[in-house]
Amino acid sequence: MSDRIIECISLYKEYISKKQKADALIDINLFINKNETVLLKGRSGAGKSTLMNLMCGLIKPTRGKVIIDNNYINDLSDDELSKLLSEKIGIIFQNFNLLPTYTVFENIEIAIFPKSLKASLVKENIMYYLEQFNLKGKAHLLPSELSVGQQQKVAIIRTLIKQPSIIFADEPTGSVDDETAGEILSQLMNFRSEKQGTLVIATHGNIQDKIADRIYIIENGQIKE
């Protein structure tokens, strides 16, 4: 019990649009232990992204609870949630969510901005990661000037540089070539082993099951037994 870092209890999510209701998640119960790699597998639209957003407090569940690191995430104040997101949780979005008008450097910088670090330390850190991901000469470019794979790398650097204890990665290799996918997975696994972090990866099936300690299969908003 003490190893559990994430737990979802009877989690429901409904989307209501123009008086129409759609059940995105139905009665989700799961747990994830510290230093585990967990795969959330399912087809597109199965509810994986919604579940990840609920687990990191980006949206509110219709019913049910999410516990992260002994915190009921929906009961946290705005400031407490911000602290959790800036210090413990890293999110890699399916569509990268890079800010289009910010340079590569600035897109990474905004992730550690809440920590109010010294400018020289921030620059040193960012340059280190850019070098690790073969993006050293791209710091001043806009996301639109990068390839899709490079954009995904920037999104991953933006998450890793915060040194979180949990990373939620939504289809991190979904739109990149095999070589880049291998590079990205390798970096994520390094995070897990070096930082003793917890890794939650949503995938439609292009990531091998063998990297996972636990796999949840999601179909039509429900966990398949």
Added chain:
Amino acid sequence: MKYLIKELRRHSARTIASISGYIISTVFILLSLSVALTNEKSSFGILKGTGTHFIVYIPTNTSCCVNCNNEDSKGSLVAEGVNTIMLTSDLIDSVKKIKGVKDAAPYLLYKLHEPKYNADISLGGIDMNNIATSNNVCAKTNLVSGKFLSDEPDELVAEESFAMAHNLTVGDTLKAYGGKFLLVGIINSGIKPGKADVYASIGNVRRTLKEDLKCISPGFDMNIILVEVSDSRMQSQVISQLKDRMKYFSISSYNCYQPASQVMTIIGKASTLLTILIFIFLLIFSVKTQLTSLMERSREIGILKSLGWSNTRLSNQILLLSLIQALTGVISGILIGFLIILLLNSNQIMLFNIMEFNFRIRVIPVLIAISLSGGLIASILPIIKLYHTKAGDMINNFK
């Protein structure tokens, strides 16, 4: 601050649009105020002088000269066709102390039947250099021919109608009031409450009544007080205070001060209303701009929230952005407005060369305060929206 400046520069089109809104509003307020001030100044200049004067006297049923020794002095001190009692000149000082009184002057009006002319001739003794005299009796500006009165003894000016009736011209000698007077000028004073047939300086009239007509009256100073108020809106208040001080006073005024006062009040209120309306326009525009900005930035702000940016930090950013835009807009607007006013006053534009536009320095802090409060209020709604929307919903644009 670094991201604040970057934010302003990155979304330069939006920033320019927002700042332009403040500039347009500020210029509009500035020009409207200028037009209102010009209008106020011009119309107030006219209206302030409309109905700002009246005369005060105490009527009686007996002539002051019933006991005079001289048989020729069968006249009387009069005002508006009735006999009056003599007043002492210390009353002038107490009238001047009443709030709203601009000036007061003594007036000595005597009417006497002159068999030579077969007419009642009224002689007004005036304090020549007083605005109360100018507006209640006559002034140098009323001169038709000749010259106006000086301090020379035995000088007279006559009303044009009187001169015409008795075939008098400038330079003629008028034998009346027990002496001879030189007619130095002819005036047309129009309709005035203290109008007489002929006028002389009050000193000369006092001397004539005392020495030539042998009138006996204690404190032989004046029988009418001429009063000028500073603003027609003050007239009712001044009259009321005079009545309180002396209930026997009869006060005669042309009631044109009432419509003038009403018009001035309407102009004053219209200017205030116009400023309030423009402020509301500015506020609605600013709120709309800030809300649109938040909508456009919704996804960006959601991403920042997901990275751990707190609502407080983001709120401060929205507030500061709004205030910077408001401040930049209002300062630019003041400069542009000032240049436009200079241009309008340069007489290059034919349409406006009959008007002088005013720029009052003291409106600058008011404009800055209005714009900053507009910026402050404009950021409230976006901040409330920020607090009530989860990061994921902002990223996915769920309302």
